[in-house]
Amino acid sequence: MNFFTFILWFILAELLINGIRYIFRLHKIKMWVNIIIIICELLLSFLFAFLVMNAVIGYWPITPFLVALYATLFVDGFIQIIYLLMRIFFKKGKRFVLLTIMSNLSAVIFLTFGMINMQIVKPKYLSYTSSKLENTYRIAFISDMHIGKAQPINRTIKTIQDIKDNNPDFTFIGGDFVDEFTKEEEMKKAIKEFASFPTPVYFIRGNHELTGRIKFEDVEKELAASNIKVVVDEYVTLASDLTLLGRDDLDSKNRKKIEELINPYPSTFLLVIDHQPFDYKNNAKAGMDLQLSGHTHAGQLFPLRMLYSMVVPAYGEYRYNSSILNVSSGASGWYVPFRTEIGCQYEIITLSPVK
Numbered sequence: 511m512n513f514f515t516f517i518l519w520f521i522l523a524e525l526l527i528n529g530i531r532y533i534f535r536l537h538k539i540k541m542w543v544n545i546i547i548i549i550c551e552l553l554l555s556f557l558f559a560f561l562v563m564n565a566v567i568g569y570w571p572i573t574p575f576l577v578a579l580y581a582t583l584f585v586d587g588f589i590q591i592i593y594l595l596m597r598i599f600f601k602k603g604k605r606f607v608l609l610t611i612m613s614n615l616s617a618v619i620f621l622t623f624g625m626i627n628m629q630i631v632k633p634k635y636l637s638y639t640s641s642k643l644e645n646t647y648r649i650a651f652i653s654d655m656h657i658g659k660a661q662p663i664n665r666t667i668k669t670i671q672d673i674k675d676n677n678p679d680f681t682f683i684g685g686d687f688v689d690e691f692t693k694e695e696e697m698k699k700a701i702k703e704f705a706s707f708p709t710p711v712y713f714i715r716g717n718h719e720l721t722g723r724i725k726f727e728d729v730e731k732e733l734a735a736s737n738i739k740v741v742v743d744e745y746v747t748l749a750s751d752l753t754l755l756g757r758d759d760l761d762s763k764n765r766k767k768i769e770e771l772i773n774p775y776p777s778t779f780l781l782v783i784d785h786q787p788f789d790y791k792n793n794a795k796a797g798m799d800l801q802l803s804g805h806t807h808a809g810q811l812f813p814l815r816m817l818y819s820m821v822v823p824a825y826g827e828y829r830y831n832s833s834i835l836n837v838s839s840g841a842s843g844w845y846v847p848f849r850t851e852i853g854c855q856y857e858i859i860t861l862s863p864v865k
Contacts, residue, residue: 555583653684653804654840685716685785705736716785808839
């Protein structure tokens with residue numbers, strides 16, 4: 511139903527844009543005014559994307575409409591640019607029809623791409639070496655699953671099964687497993703799949719675990735019953751040469767300062783899982799070798815990744831002294847089944863000794 515609802519919002523947004531275009535169809539608009547209109551369209555689309563993805567406006571029923579407006583305004587703005595370059599070759603009487611066809615067709619293509627892109631989840635394979643390691647380990651990291659809204663539960667289950675097929679030695683769920691829209695039965699289905707893993711699974715909470723419709727205490731009980739360990743500001747020995755530090759979420763009032771956490775195994779390879787990537791320099795002070803984070807969804811809606819990258823680690827690999835941070839694009843998205851940035855991913859990472 512979420513998919514059909516979003517399509518209806520999209521159709522409404524297209525009707526609105528077409529209606530405005532129809533009203534002005536007979537008016538002669540000067541070139542510089544047209545350019546200002548195009549700039550305003552693009553800026554508005556970026557603003558709507560930012561407001562929704564950063565939950566600035568909360569969870570209003572009209573929020574999906576703002577995402578639909580983002581898509582229609584974004585496409586229409588670029589089509590208007592192309593049209594301005596092309597219109598000299600077309601007769602005056604056909605301009606309105608041509609522009610409308612170009613804009614609507616491009617918007618449908620953009621909608622189709624964004625909705626399909628949200629449903630494709632691919633593994634991202636990474637490898638790191640360290641002199642601290644004596645053995646080779648294969649780990650899986652998945653974050654931002656946001657069960658139950660942007661993807662149907664069957665897609666989520668398929669992703670978990672794909673991770674299992676990669677035979678990881680350790681699996682880490684990196685936060686935002688549930689959110690404000692997750693149903694209890696969907697949460698239990700996903701946990702049941704992780705419980706079938708023959709190797710250890712660890713859970714690190716994200717910001718949406720703090721605000722989800724399901725109390726985190728209930729999520730935690732279900733995880734514990736399935737032998738999945740929740741790690742909150744705690745060091746965990748994974749192997750004789752490998753240690754995990756699972757951080758509480760940055761938005762948590764109970765998150766400890768890194769100085770309060772004493773690593774009992776400083777000579778081992780330190781893997782830090784911290785849902786939000788913003789505090790990685792402080793985590794590096796604890797001697798972390800590799801931090802895995804999510805949270806940003808790589809922007810989810812273009813061009814938010816580029817905007818985020820100006821101030822925060824938004825996606826990919828970052829290095830700070832001898833420490834490495836890798837930010838995942840996430841295995842799903844938030845609220846709407848629509849993604850126009852880098853696709854959904856989970857990470858399969860090989861850690862091995864230096865040869």
